[in-house]
Amino acid sequence: MLCLRCKNVLQQVGGGARRPFGTNPKTKLRRVLVVSKLTRLEFEKNRDQSATSLSDAKLEQKIRDRGSDYDAMKYYHHLHKDVEEDVIRCFREQGIEVRVVNRLTINKELLRWADVLVPVGGDGTFLLAAGRASPFMLDEPRKIPVVGFNSDPRRSEGRLMLPKHYSANVGEAVKRILAGDFSWMHRSRIRITLVGAATTERPPPIDLHEYNVSPVEHKEIVGLNGNDQPQSSSRILPYLALNEVFIGEMVSARVSHLHLRIDKSDIVTKTKSSGLCVSTGTGSTSWLTSMNRLSTDNVRDLVEIIRRRTNHATALAGLDPEAISDEYNQQLVFPPDDPRLCYSIREQICVGVWPNPKGLESRGFAKQISVRSRCIDASLVIDGSIAYNFNDGAKASLAVYPEDALLTIEMN
Numbered sequence: 209m210l211c212l213r214c215k216n217v218l219q220q221v222g223g224g225a226r227r228p229f230g231t232n233p234k235t236k237l238r239r240v241l242v243v244s245k246l247t248r249l250e251f252e253k254n255r256d257q258s259a260t261s262l263s264d265a266k267l268e269q270k271i272r273d274r275g276s277d278y279d280a281m282k283y284y285h286h287l288h289k290d291v292e293e294d295v296i297r298c299f300r301e302q303g304i305e306v307r308v309v310n311r312l313t314i315n316k317e318l319l320r321w322a323d324v325l326v327p328v329g330g331d332g333t334f335l336l337a338a339g340r341a342s343p344f345m346l347d348e349p350r351k352i353p354v355v356g357f358n359s360d361p362r363r364s365e366g367r368l369m370l371p372k373h374y375s376a377n378v379g380e381a382v383k384r385i386l387a388g389d390f391s392w393m394h395r396s397r398i399r400i401t402l403v404g405a406a407t408t409e410r411p412p413p414i415d416l417h418e419y420n421v422s423p424v425e426h427k428e429i430v431g432l433n434g435n436d437q438p439q440s441s442s443r444i445l446p447y448l449a450l451n452e453v454f455i456g457e458m459v460s461a462r463v464s465h466l467h468l469r470i471d472k473s474d475i476v477t478k479t480k481s482s483g484l485c486v487s488t489g490t491g492s493t494s495w496l497t498s499m500n501r502l503s504t505d506n507v508r509d510l511v512e513i514i515r516r517r518t519n520h521a522t523a524l525a526g527l528d529p530e531a532i533s534d535e536y537n538q539q540l541v542f543p544p545d546d547p548r549l550c551y552s553i554r555e556q557i558c559v560g561v562w563p564n565p566k567g568l569e570s571r572g573f574a575k576q577i578s579v580r581s582r583c584i585d586a587s588l589v590i591d592g593s594i595a596y597n598f599n600d601g602a603k604a605s606l607a608v609y610p611e612d613a614l615l616t617i618e619m620n
Contacts, residue, residue, distance in 0.1 A: 229323035229353060230615065231392050237385070240299050241322035243337040244292055244310040245329025245359060246417075249285040254312065284360065291359035291375060292328040298382040299326075311417060314340055319352065327356040330364040331494075335450055335591045338368075338397075338614050344446040351615040355385065367493055368450075370619055384619060394613035395490045395544040397448035400588065401605045402596075403578075404441065413447075414587070414595040447590045448612050451491030454589045455579055455598055456483020456554070463557070465582035470551075470574045477568045478582075482555040486577055486606050489546040495592075497540045499552050500571055507533045547608050548573045576607040 229237040252271060262270065271278045292308075299306050309318055319325070319340055327337040334356040339345075341352040358366035361375045374381035384390055456464040464483045469476050487496040507529040515524045542550065553570045581602040587595040588604060598604070 230351060235323075237323050238305060239321055239323045240304050240306045241318055241325050242292065242296055242306060242308045243314065243325055243327040243329075243333060244308055245288050245327075245333045246311045247281075247285040247288055249281045250310070252281070288329060288359040291357060291378070294378045295326060295328050295357050295382075298379045301379075302382060302386055304386075311336055316346060319346055320348065322352060325352055325354045327354065327369075328359050329356075330358060330360065330366055331368045332593075334366075334368040335593060338450045339447050339591060339593065341614065342446060342448045343612075344444060344448070349611075351613075353615045353617065355617055357381070368490070368616075370617075374619070381619065385617070389619075391618040393544065393616050393618045394610075395450060395616060396488045396547060396608045397450050397612045397614055398453055398486065398488060398549065398606050399448055399609055399612050400445045400453060400590070401607075402443045402445065403603045403605055404601070416589065416593055416595055445590070445596065447594050448614075449486075449491075449590045450488065450614055451591045452485050452487040452495055453606055454483055454485050454495075454592070455581070455586065455604070456481075457583050457586050459585065462584070464586060467580040467582065468551075468553075468568065469578040470568065470572070471576055475568075476580075479553055479568075480557040481553045484579065485552045485554060487550045487552070488608070489542045489544040489548075492541045492550060496550060496552055497537060499554055500540055501537045502533045504530045504533045507536075545613070547610070548575060549577060549606060549608060550574075551577055576605065579604050579606070 229235055253267065268278050271281065296306050296308065307318060307321070309315070314336075325337040325341055327333040334354065337354050337356070341354055343349050343351075346352075356366070356369040357378065358364055358369040358372055358375045361372035366372065370381055455466060460482065463480050466479050466481070466484055467476050468479060468484070485495055485499060487494075511524055511527055511529060511532075518524075542548070550573055551571065556570045558570075581598050582600055584599065586598045586602075588598040588602075589595045
């Protein structure tokens, strides 16, 4: 059941009964919240108080003086904004009300107002929008669909966005969306629950935005979870991870000490590594694959070793190392709606007194993972963006729940 606060919000926003855009064919799309990419040039203008008072000419000179490419910043700024303006125009031409926010201005009121979030940028902008489209962020159970447009398809793969064809044909995509000419997709997300006494410390999360020179506190996300009571022994974080959760020391040269429990096993495995990555099917195309991929040279070296040690030199001579590495790397990817987690212990120490832990491979699947920190200065990082302190004694449980899945669309 909805809490009284949520019911009041639903009645007040938009001045009447809501008709949210979702999997119900009787609902209609009326309100679009465009989530704009914060370009490098915009970041430079908002970087500090002195920059906001600078004229464009003085800001340009300041950027050039430190050796940065101002011309490239300006070019790509306009490239992104041209696509964004096209998206806004096409929706408005169809009678849709559109509002625009970015990383600095997005808030819960506008998220509740929207029937759909439309990030315009790359996968980072999509992850920003998806991270805010969480029932724990909104204090309401409904799912807000997220549909993205890639604003720079030549440089950005944009796997989470609509196909690149629609970057230059926005009007076609908008008409198909309004006509229901697409397929709904549910992308699994990771729910993170902090457990134990460490949850009462409640340190603020840190926003690791790609352009931040130093991390800044992301103030809006403190205290968003209605079930997040200080007296509770557990705390569900308001963010759901669409790609992955990474846990490890902030200084990459320092060894991460983590205790892992996979599913409901009675065995707790002590690990030393460069950190732990827990990925969804959506994230399996990203960092998970980068961590575990085999290069063509790796395969070529392995084939040569096998050839020298066996009597099958003739058969091995016909093998194509590039084809083998491609097939292996493709097998690292699994479907975005898969309910399993894939964990990968990054650069695990497996020598001397720390051999490969029995019963726990460095990579595998699980339904639930418990992690306890024995680190000095570690963080739990959600989708490479939001970080929570995760030092000695902190414990987290990671799992996938069907009701947490992100609602988006497929359009071929």
